[in-house]
Amino acid sequence: MSLAVQTTGLRRVFGDRAVLDGIDLRVRRGEFLALLGASGTGKTTLLRILAGLDAATSGTVLVPPVRTVVFQEPRLIPSKRALANVILGQGRGARAKGLAALAEVGLSGHADAWPATLSGGEAQRVALARALVREPELLLLDEPFAALDALTRLHMQDLIAELCARHRPAVVLVTHDVEEAILLADRIVVLREGAFVTDLTVELDRPRDRVDGDFVALRRRLLADLGVSAKEPGHVGVAR
Amino acid sequence: MTVLTGQETAGLVPPDPPRNTGRHPAASLALRVLGPALLVGLWYAGTASGVITPDVLAGPQDVVKTFGELWADGQMQEALGVSLTRAGLGLLLGASAGLVIGVLSGLSRLGEELLDSSMQALRAIPFLALTSLFMVWFGIEETSKILLISVACTFPMYINVSSGVRNVDRKVVEAARSFGLGRLALAREVVLPGALPSIFAGLRLSTTLSVVALIAAEEINVTAGLGYLMARATDYLRTDILALCVILYALIGLTADVILRLAERFTMPWRKAVAAR
Numbered sequence: 001m002s003l004a005v006q007t008t009g010l011r012r013v014f015g016d017r018a019v020l021d022g023i024d025l026r027v028r029r030g031e032f033l034a035l036l037g038a039s040g041t042g043k044t045t046l047l048r049i050l051a052g053l054d055a056a057t058s059g060t061v062l063v064p065p066v067r068t069v070v071f072q073e074p075r076l077i078p079s080k081r082a083l084a085n086v087i088l089g090q091g092r093g094a095r096a097k098g099l100a101a102l103a104e105v106g107l108s109g110h111a112d113a114w115p116a117t118l119s120g121g122e123a124q125r126v127a128l129a130r131a132l133v134r135e136p137e138l139l140l141l142d143e144p145f146a147a148l149d150a151l152t153r154l155h156m157q158d159l160i161a162e163l164c165a166r167h168r169p170a171v172v173l174v175t176h177d178v179e180e181a182i183l184l185a186d187r188i189v190v191l192r193e194g195a196f197v198t199d200l201t202v203e204l205d206r207p208r209d210r211v212d213g214d215f216v217a218l219r220r221r222l223l224a225d226l227g228v229s230a231k232e233p234g235h236v237g238v239a240r
Numbered sequence: 241m242t243v244l245t246g247q248e249t250a251g252l253v254p255p256d257p258p259r260n261t262g263r264h265p266a267a268s269l270a271l272r273v274l275g276p277a278l279l280v281g282l283w284y285a286g287t288a289s290g291v292i293t294p295d296v297l298a299g300p301q302d303v304v305k306t307f308g309e310l311w312a313d314g315q316m317q318e319a320l321g322v323s324l325t326r327a328g329l330g331l332l333l334g335a336s337a338g339l340v341i342g343v344l345s346g347l348s349r350l351g352e353e354l355l356d357s358s359m360q361a362l363r364a365i366p367f368l369a370l371t372s373l374f375m376v377w378f379g380i381e382e383t384s385k386i387l388l389i390s391v392a393c394t395f396p397m398y399i400n401v402s403s404g405v406r407n408v409d410r411k412v413v414e415a416a417r418s419f420g421l422g423r424l425a426l427a428r429e430v431v432l433p434g435a436l437p438s439i440f441a442g443l444r445l446s447t448t449l450s451v452v453a454l455i456a457a458e459e460i461n462v463t464a465g466l467g468y469l470m471a472r473a474t475d476y477l478r479t480d481i482l483a484l485c486v487i488l489y490a491l492i493g494l495t496a497d498v499i500l501r502l503a504e505r506f507t508m509p510w511r512k513a514v515a516a517r
Contacts, residue, residue, distance in 0.1 A: 002247075002248060002250065003248045003249055003252065004252070005252075006248070006249055006252065049255070049257070050255065051255065052255030052256050052257050053257060053258075054257055055257040055258075055259075055260070056257075060254065061254055061255055062249050062252035062253065062254060063252060063253065063254075063255050064251065064252055064253070065251075065253050
């Protein structure tokens with residue numbers, strides 16, 4: 001079994017608080033892992049360490065050489081057009097690949113648009129195209145839908161599911177949205193007080209149905225792990 | 241924890257996070273001092289070895305001695321006092337004018353339409369060209385000197401402030417306006433704090449220029465000040481006093497810059513958290 005991520009005894013200390021306290025994480029190649037946790041539990045810190053943006057205080061980290069990040073905000077360069085943002089640092093030879101990536105996220109018509117003229121969802125799709133065009137072995141998603149409206153978020157979740165099924169990178173998705181985690185992930189871990197309190201494989205068949213009994217049960221269990229006592233959703237269709 | 245096998249992790253690498261480049265303050269200070277110290281060292285080596293003769297440039301030790309003599313008989317304090325007052329008053333007037341005009345032009349479209357073209361045209365005039373005209377208009381006393389310095393200081397301030405005000409986040413301004421802030425309150429509470437980095441950039445440029453303008457202004461019939469000291473030293477070929485004055489100009493500029501940097505830190509406590517390095 002080949003791995004895409006392996007951390008051993010990973011610790012990250014801010015001041016005298018261990019945000020990550022001995023994390024052992026193994027992610028298989030092609031596996032979609034969702035990392036759940038309440039605010040401030042260190043899930044973004046873990047993702048930033050995997051991305052190589054922050055250093056761990058101690059422990060070992062192994063990741064693939066090609067890995068890309070989609071941040072919570074699009075983080076596009078305002079002085080470059082959409083296509084130039086997608087192929088950033090790849091040279092002009094990557095134009096065809098960049099256009100293909102934009103087409104995959106449904107934005108072929110916006111290659112020449114300035115980032116400031118794009119809507120929030122469009123900009124985030126450009127950011128996704130920028131992450132995919134590099135053909136990453138590890139795709140890191142840091143709450144990429146959090147700043148989007150509910151409808152756009154649903155579209156983006158479908159898009160991510162489809163693109164990840166096609167390209168099969170290993171994915172680590174950081175989120176606080178339990179439903180999103182269940183919808184997308186092969187495996188879910190819950191981070192609490194610096195350690196994993198849950199590590200489970202999602203056995204539900206795809207495409208997953210939010211009103212399915214197993215879905216609801218899993219959702220309730222994960223919310224309990226997160227420290228939220230879930231009420232029975234009264235109006236399931238509009239629960240979100 | 242399962243035993244790691246090489247095969248599982250084949251092709252994986254440790255990430256390469258940016259290293260913490262925080263340097264010890266003492267080391268940082270040492271690096272800053274290095275350049276000037278090297279220059280003084282070269283100067284000393286040149287004069288002590290006789291490559292540079294005293295009629296070309298006096299050595300650093302002579303300059304220090306001369307400073308001691310001039311300080312002892314009170315000439316230095318008087319000259320510094322007079323010159324710093326001129327530069328300071330000129331800077332105060334000029335920078336204030338640049339600030340006010342810059343805010344007006346940055347804040348309102350009418351202000352920009354009315355003021356910007358004239359400011360750009362006036363900016364193109366080398367202030368040195370005004371020296372004689374100012375003598376005719378304002379006499380040969382302090383007024384013409386201070387006004388010359390303030391004219392020089394106005395434009396860098398104006399350019400930076402107006403662009404800084406224009407670049408303040410429109411969304412924050414809009415939000416503040418929706419909470420009922422009037423024009424004046426908006427300028428005071430949102431626009432000026434937002435433009436502070438540019439204001440300081442302008443102020444630093446103006447400060448440097450105030451010393452440059454001081455030298456030009458002190459060419460006009462001086463009877464006191466650093467310029468007077470230099471004029472007399474030229475007559476007597478005293479390269480030690482000339483070198484001393486040059487160094488003093490540099491030190492004045494450096495001191496002003498340090499003060500402004502400290503002020504920057506003090507007036508913008510929110511910027512510490514977002515510094516990029």
